[in-house]
Amino acid sequence: MSESQPLSRLFEEKAKAVSAVVSTVTSLEQALAHAVDLCDKKDACQILVSGCELPLSATGEALCETKQQKILAAPGLEPKLFAKLKELAAERGILCIDTGMRQRLGGVDIAFTVADFGIAETGTLVFDSNSEEQRLATMIAEFHLAVLPVSKIREKSFDLEEELLALLQKSPSYTAFVTGASRTADIERVLALGVHGPLELHILLLED
Amino acid sequence: MQTAKDLKEYRAELREALDNEFLRQAMDKFAVAYRGSRAKAFAGMDLKGLIADVAQAKDGAAQRMDELLSEFTAKAEAAGVKVHVARTALEANEIIAAIAKENGVKKIVKSKSMTAEEIHLNDHLEGQGYEVTETDLGEWIIQLRHEGPTHMVMPAIHLSRYQVADLFSEVTQQKQEVDIEKLVKVARRELRPKYVEADMGISGANVAVAETGSLGMITNEGNGRLVTTLPRVHVALVGLDKLTATLRDALRIIRVLPRNATGQAISSYVTWIKGCVECAPAPGGKKVHHIVFLDNGRRALARDPLFSQVLRCVRCGACANVCPVYRLVGGHKYGHIYIGAIGLILTYFFHGRDKAKNLVQNCINCGSCKDVCAAGIDLPLLIKEIHARIQDEEGHPVPSTLLAKVLKNRKLFHTLLRSAKLAQKPLASGGFIRHLPMIFSKEQNFRALPAIAPKAFRDLWPRIRPEVKGARLKVALFSGCVQDFVYPEQSVAAVNVVAGRGAALDFPMEQSCCGLPVMMMGEMAAARDVAQQNISALDPAKYDYILTLCASCASHLKHGYQKLLGNDPSWAVRAKQFADKVIDFSSFARDVLKLAPEDFRPGGGTATYHAPCHLCRGLGVIEAPRDLLRIAGVEYKPAEEEDVCCGFGGTFSIKFPELSAELLAKKLANAEATGAGTLVTDCPGCVMQLRGGLERKGSPMRVRHMAEILAQQIK
Numbered sequence A: 001m002s003e004s005q006p007l008s009r010l011f012e013e014k015a016k017a018v019s020a021v022v023s024t025v026t027s028l029e030q031a032l033a034h035a036v037d038l039c040d041k042k043d044a045c046q047i048l049v050s051g052c053e054l055p056l057s058a059t060g061e062a063l064c065e066t067k068q069q070k071i072l073a074a075p076g077l078e079p080k081l082f083a084k085l086k087e088l089a090a091e092r093g094i095l096c097i098d099t100g101m102r103q104r105l106g107g108v109d110i111a112f113t114v115a116d117f118g119i120a121e122t123g124t125l126v127f128d129s130n131s132e133e134q135r136l137a138t139m140i141a142e143f144h145l146a147v148l149p150v151s152k153i154r155e156k157s158f159d160l161e162e163e164l165l166a167l168l169q170k171s172p173s174y175t176a177f178v179t180g181a182s183r184t185a186d187i188e189r190v191l192a193l194g195v196h197g198p199l200e201l202h203i204l205l206l207e208d
Numbered sequence B: 001m002q003t004a005k006d007l008k009e010y011r012a013e014l015r016e017a018l019d020n021e022f023l024r025q026a027m028d029k030f031a032v033a034y035r036g037s038r039a040k041a042f043a044g045m046d047l048k049g050l051i052a053d054v055a056q057a058k059d060g061a062a063q064r065m066d067e068l069l070s071e072f073t074a075k076a077e078a079a080g081v082k083v084h085v086a087r088t089a090l091e092a093n094e095i096i097a098a099i100a101k102e103n104g105v106k107k108i109v110k111s112k113s114m115t116a117e118e119i120h121l122n123d124h125l126e127g128q129g130y131e132v133t134e135t136d137l138g139e140w141i142i143q144l145r146h147e148g149p150t151h152m153v154m155p156a157i158h159l160s161r162y163q164v165a166d167l168f169s170e171v172t173q174q175k176q177e178v179d180i181e182k183l184v185k186v187a188r189r190e191l192r193p194k195y196v197e198a199d200m201g202i203s204g205a206n207v208a209v210a211e212t213g214s215l216g217m218i219t220n221e222g223n224g225r226l227v228t229t230l231p232r233v234h235v236a237l238v239g240l241d242k243l244t245a246t247l248r249d250a251l252r253i254i255r256v257l258p259r260n261a262t263g264q265a266i267s268s269y270v271t272w273i274k275g276c277v278e279c280a281p282a283p284g285g286k287k288v289h290h291i292v293f294l295d296n297g298r299r300a301l302a303r304d305p306l307f308s309q310v311l312r313c314v315r316c317g318a319c320a321n322v323c324p325v326y327r328l329v330g331g332h333k334y335g336h337i338y339i340g341a342i343g344l345i346l347t348y349f350f351h352g353r354d355k356a357k358n359l360v361q362n363c364i365n366c367g368s369c370k371d372v373c374a375a376g377i378d379l380p381l382l383i384k385e386i387h388a389r390i391q392d393e394e395g396h397p398v399p400s401t402l403l404a405k406v407l408k409n410r411k412l413f414h415t416l417l418r419s420a421k422l423a424q425k426p427l428a429s430g431g432f433i434r435h436l437p438m439i440f441s442k443e444q445n446f447r448a449l450p451a452i453a454p455k456a457f458r459d460l461w462p463r464i465r466p467e468v469k470g471a472r473l474k475v476a477l478f479s480g481c482v483q484d485f486v487y488p489e490q491s492v493a494a495v496n497v498v499a500g501r502g503a504a505l506d507f508p509m510e511q512s513c514c515g516l517p518v519m520m521m522g523e524m525a526a527a528r529d530v531a532q533q534n535i536s537a538l539d540p541a542k543y544d545y546i547l548t549l550c551a552s553c554a555s556h557l558k559h560g561y562q563k564l565l566g567n568d569p570s571w572a573v574r575a576k577q578f579a580d581k582v583i584d585f586s587s588f589a590r591d592v593l594k595l596a597p598e599d600f601r602p603g604g605g606t607a608t609y610h611a612p613c614h615l616c617r618g619l620g621v622i623e624a625p626r627d628l629l630r631i632a633g634v635e636y637k638p639a640e641e642e643d644v645c646c647g648f649g650g651t652f653s654i655k656f657p658e659l660s661a662e663l664l665a666k667k668l669a670n671a672e673a674t675g676a677g678t679l680v681t682d683c684p685g686c687v688m689q690l691r692g693g694l695e696r697k698g699s700p701m702r703v704r705h706m707a708e709i710l711a712q713q714i715k
Helices: A004-017 A028-041 A046-050 A058-064 A079-091 A132-140 A157-169 B007-018 B021-041 B047-063 B065-078 B089-102 B114-118 B121-127 B137-144 B161-172 B180-197 B223-229 B247-262 B298-303 B307-312 B324-329 B340-351 B368-372 B379-394 B398-408 B410-423 B442-446 B457-464 B480-486 B488-498 B516-520 B524-537 B551-565 B572-581 B585-592 B623-631 B651-655 B657-672 B684-697 B706-713
Strands: A021-025 A071-073 A095-097 A108-114 A117-119 A124-128 A141-149 A173-178 A200-206 B082-086 B107-110 B131-134 B200-203 B207-209 B214-219 B233-239 B269-274 B288-294 B473-478 B503-506 B545-548 B582-584 B606-610 B678-681 B702-705
Touching (some): A004 A021, A004 A200, A021 A028, A028 A071, A028 A200, A124 A157, A132 A141, A132 A173, A157 A173, A157 B247, B007 B324, B021 B247, B047 B298, B047 B307, B065 B082, B089 B233, B089 B288, B107 B223, B114 B121, B114 B233, B131 B137, B137 B161, B207 B247, B214 B247, B223 B269, B324 B657, B340 B368, B340 B379, B368 B379, B398 B410, B410 B480, B442 B684, B480 B684, B488 B503, B488 B585, B488 B706, B516 B551, B516 B651, B524 B551, B545 B585, B551 B684, B582 B585, B606 B657, B657 B684, B678 B684, B678 B706, B702 B706
Parallel strands (some): A071 A095, A071 A108, A108 A141, B107 B200, B200 B233, B473 B503, B606 B678, B678 B702
Antiparallel strands (some): A117 A124
């Protein structure tokens, strides 16, 4: 894939510019191990960086009670891979789920996904998000960890027009471009990550 | 929000805004930071080409609005969506309330939508007993404060972290720390249960793609994804102007919008939704999905030959980001619902004359908005046109009618100027009017006003007209009123520079005011009349160039005349020929006379430069004056924000002296910070403002027109 080499480098540069954490893996199995590692190392319940001790209103508090264990959500993963992930997660005492996100709206630790395409010039991931579980997991997770096969990277959105058109013409369809973590600058234009969605976006470039 | 009944009340509100220290600092920081990040976001891209692509795509869509609507509706309805078209704001509100009712909705979450603001949707729904929660952080903050947005993209830009902390303390009934990172997380936790409880989500859309029947939404926070995913009902409110023919057109818009709005290459999320997607709690596991297209005057706009370009707007808010007046007073005073230059225009069409009549006068005509617009909308022109229409509808104020009458009659105008010269005699000394006559209010005192010169340039001309033999060029000099009657020495300096360099100069005596002042006052008939007089006086077929030393005149002669007369078959060709010959002094000196360092004496001292709005943006002349300074042996010391307006704006400075004074103070502080001895510029209006301000300050810095500096240094 000599041709996609510079594209993956451009992708990496642009994704990092919007504070995504980018690394490289050579197989999906390696990506699974990475996911479990990341989940294991991460602090529990980072939504509460405002501090669990910081009092909120009663409804705000109640939601936090719903999450008691580290959770790794991987909706839409092939059954074989999901079984493998579940096994790896269990070894570390992590709950691994692929359904039931509506019962986890207080948050999960990590959403593990495989992106359909990448757009290099903006560091953007493209997901067919028809599955509600997929949509929810990638919003309620504190970290979103996405695998992007290098062969799926295009330079510009225009270069992906045909593929996008195919996605958008499906009926119904929900398609998402994701670039970096959820962000806001609504208070004094100071950038803050993780306002409604993930606090961190991790991307694993899969050399396929 | 506009509540002022008249200009007097509006000005009182503006003064109040000027006293808001936090707002002023926040706006200043934003204006400077935005410029840098935008330039970075577009680096290496063909920006003009991108803007032209967006304009073309949007124009095409506006022309085919109903056709695209049918195409979109067919595709979307095949995917299970119910599409509605609301003719008015009320109809849209009622449709949405009815959807809520038929689905047994109690609680609603919303993502940000300017269109919903336009129709006051929340008020309507709350009036019917629904609980509506805004989930965009900025929108939530202003909803809790019961106020409107102050920016189309950053609705709470006018508030400090302290105000937000106080507000959140109130909402949570717990003391919150003044720490932005933490406050954001407080919002995250407080809002999450709202999504969970909501039965219905309301969103807007940035594009509606006809060829696929999909909506496209650009968001950063991700609240749009939760609003469209969690509740069992989704209603999207979409202006008919958001229809695009193809996905490619939508991608074009997405390429430009975030870059122009906030300097981001793309927003964190772009979400494409088509049809009734999977939704567990909805009947049959399929989302109940309605799209309400809003007309509210958009179809009529699409048919208007001039105003259809308004529908190109992608709501990036850049026209506010660069507006020097917005920067001073903030969004609550520079719009009603829609903010910034486009807001001034949309207010008239969507919220009425009463809300727009004061706003449209508060445009200094610096052209920054037009220059930055993602869709190439001629915003200043449209603002002036609305000002004129409001005057036509409500009656013209006396000063504006008088000025129009006087300017239409050149002889009367010039006689008045000559009598003013006599009347000011006891008041004038050293080129300034020392005691302002009673007709000027004290508010005009922020800068000294110049006296009318003892002899007008037109009276000097017969004596100083140079004899040129074997000239290679025939050049008509258009002096403009200020250089004719106030600063004739600038025109004399230009004559001295040009003389003996192969150009035969002519000064046609029938020329009059260029007409820009009457256009600024909304007197379009007089503006057209004066334009015709000048085109007749300076027959374009007779000359190689029409040279003017006034940037404002030059830009008006070159672009304004074509806009005023371009649709008049008896004038269009002449207006075009005329425009093609118009040239500003700096470009003429550098590119036509080809002045070189050897033409000048050494030791020109130090100078900084003020770029007149109508030169750098109006005519796109950027390098010529800076090059000329170097060529003339002057050490050029660049100032901060050289291309930001000096606050003159012709009649603007008379109407809004408090704003003019603030802009001038900033400009002079930046110029003086360079330590240069002279401040050079290319426009006598700017000279008047800058010189008057420095005189008032008692500053040693001198102000010179480019022609004067060249005349002083030329061998």
